[in-house]
Amino acid sequence: MMTDLPLPPALVPPALVMVLGAFFIPALKGTARRNLLLGLPLATLALVWLVPDGVALPVGFLDLALDPVHATAEGRLFATVFAIMAFTGGLYAMHQARTLELVAAYVYAGSAIGVTFAGDLVTLFVFWELMAIGSTVVIFAAGTDAAARAAFRYLLVHLLGGVVLMAGIVAHWAATGSLAVQALEPNSLGTALMLIGILVNAGAPPLSAWIADAYPEASPSGTVFLSAFTTKTAVFALLVIFPGAEILIWIGLYMVFYGIIYALLENDMRRILAYSIVNQVGFMVCAIGIGTELALNGAAAHAFAHIIYKALLLMSAGGVLMMTGKRKCTDLGGLFQTMPRTAMHGIIGALAISAFPFTSGFVTKSLETAASAHEGLLVVWLLLLAASAGVFLHAGIKFPWFVFFQKDSGLRPPEPPIETRRAMTLFSGLCIGLGIFPAPLYAILPYPVDYQPYTVEHVVSQLQLLLFAGFAFFVLLKQMKRTLTISLDFDWFYRKFLHELAEEFTVRTAEARDRLEERALDWARRQIRILYAHHGPHGILARTWPTGSMVLWVALMLGCTLLLYVL
Structure with missing residues (x-):
């Protein structure tokens, strides 16, 4: 039963706008549908910043005090980039995605925003499971047998994670009587189960392979949507519930190198980028484990930037798939000749993920490595530094080189449709804009930022790292070339x-x-x-x-x- 507290006129739950608005998409066609697809994320973004800080909409239900709309700095940051992602994803998908996919994608995006505004664990769980349903339908909407099978496996993994998360919430509530979303220690049965349930969505070991198993089977636009929400809401949940949990440092480092190794072995361009998601989330999980204000700012900033440049990379790969029907590196090459704009956007995304100076990755990832150095974690700092070189190898060079350059495959596809190129242009501009002007992003981070990324030492050391990584790639180019192989992972078991x-x-x-x-x-x-x-x-x-x-x-x-x- 809801309370009788008055609802402020300006307060409308942001998630509700996106989720409910999604169901009007099938009823509209042409310009009306276009306006709705672009207007829903913009309206949601405006509401994200209109919700006042603190408890905004308390609700009583079954003798439980729920807090479904609770604005925090962390939540507002993640909700902002989720709304931006929904807008650009809608622009990218509007003329090539099925109606079912569009509806599911917007429910998915709205549910992710619901998680970021959840002030209690029950609300968080409801939106968490709604995300699982929406993302499963996004995969299924590709309409292929492979997508249907992948969607079924994906659903099984996330139902398992949801059951574990719910068991943890119930155990924690029974032990403490609290359902508040707040910082906890994973030192009890309830909190340990909650941590495991969240890590399933983050793609942590041993259940990391579901990302590379399911995401590449979605449509080109579906993969773009999928790359943004599930793993990043898990990062948000870890950030606000388990900051400073030391075990996350080592889980994150495992994810970092796991993603690099499998991406280097992979031949499918979208599976390369899917494994790269695990790698990048590993950086964030590791920073959350460090738990200092600088590290948590780094994890949040990295998540913000990663959503944009990873979506850009997948948009570029999706454009290639749309125009050629091919996704294996051994079948591609030389596409820069007829797809120069798509190649340019892919290169910008590759530079950003590699933390090249004057890109968004440079001003966000460095917060995480600096945090490990400031805490005297020498081994962690060295491993993150080595991992940065590995990222440049698999995503910074391997993806654009084998897809757009290397040998001439004889393919001469045209550029993808205009809306696809506009979406890529928008995210390319954000990658460069945030890299040159990081102050607006730093201003909305959870904690005050006293960090200057553009020092001579930092720029020179990063350029040296990337230079030697690139040199190693071309020296070992024969070993880097892929063949038609299958990479066995833990998903072999299921x-x-x-x-x-x-x-x-x-x-x-x-x-x-x-x-x-x-x-x-x-x-x-x-x-x-x-x-x-x-x-x-x-x-x-x-x-x-x-x-x-x-x-x-x-x-x-x-x-x-x-x-x-x-x-």
Whole structure:
């Protein structure tokens, strides 16, 4: 039951606008649909900044005090970039995505914004699961058999994560009586389960492979939407609930190098970028584990910038897929000749993810490495530095080189449609604009920023790192070339092993059922034979008896009855 507290005139839950507005998309066509697709994210963005700080819309439900609209600096930051992503993704998708995908994508985006404004764990969980449904439909909407199977596997993983998260919330509430979204220590059963449930969505080990398994099977626009919300809402949840949890440092470092290794081994351009998502989220998780204000600012800023440049990379890859129908690096090459704008946008995204000076990655990632250095974490700092070189190898050079340059594949596709190019142009401008003018981004970070990215030492050291990484790439170019191979990952267990196990279980149970059915039929046949032997035409109970004999038996029975009565 809702409380009677008055709702401020300017306060409309931002997530509600996006989620409910999505269901009007099928009813509109042409210019009206275009205006709705672009207007919903803009209206949501405006509402994100109109919601006052603190508890804005308290609600009572089943004796629980819920706080579904609670504005914080962290939430506003993530909600802002989610709305920007929805706007640009809608522009990119409007003329090539199916209606089902558009509806699901906007529900997905609105639910992610709902998570960022959740002040209680129940609201967070509701939007969390709504995100899982929306993102599953986005994958399924690609309309291929591979997408349907990937969507099913994706849903299973996220249902597992949701169950674990809900179990943790219930255990935490039972132990403390609190449902507030606040900083916690993973030192109890409830908080440990919550941490595991959130890490599933972050793509942490051992369930990291669902990203590379599912995202590349979506449509070109679907993959762009998917890259932005699920893992980043997990980063947001870790940022506000488990800042400073030391275990996250080592989980994040594992994700960083896991993503690099598998991306270097991969031949599919969209799987390269999917593994790169795990790698980049690893940087953020590691910074959250460090837990200082500088590190948390770095994780938040990196998430903001990553959503933009990773979407740009996937838009570029999606444009190639749209115009060529091919996604393997071995089938591509030389596309810069007829797709120069798409190649340029892909290169800008590659430079940004590699933290090249004057791009958004340079002014955000450096906050994380600086935080590890300031805390005296030498091993962590060295590993993050080495990982930065690895990022340049797989996403900064490998993706644009093998897709747009290397050999001439003979393909001569035109540029993708105008809306696709406009979306890429917008995000390219943001990658460069944030890199040159980081102050607006720094101003909305959770904590005050006292950091100057453009020092001579930082610029020179980063250029040296990228130069030597690029040199290593071309020296080892023969080893970097991919062939038609399959990379085995943990998803083999639920794609192959568990599938074979289920089939074997089905065969065994079918055989056992057949044996039981045969035994039951044999028993029934035996009973029928016994009955037939006694009651059949020649059975002992079917014979005719003389009347005198029957009278004698009746008399004996009556006499016995009388005797028993007397006794």
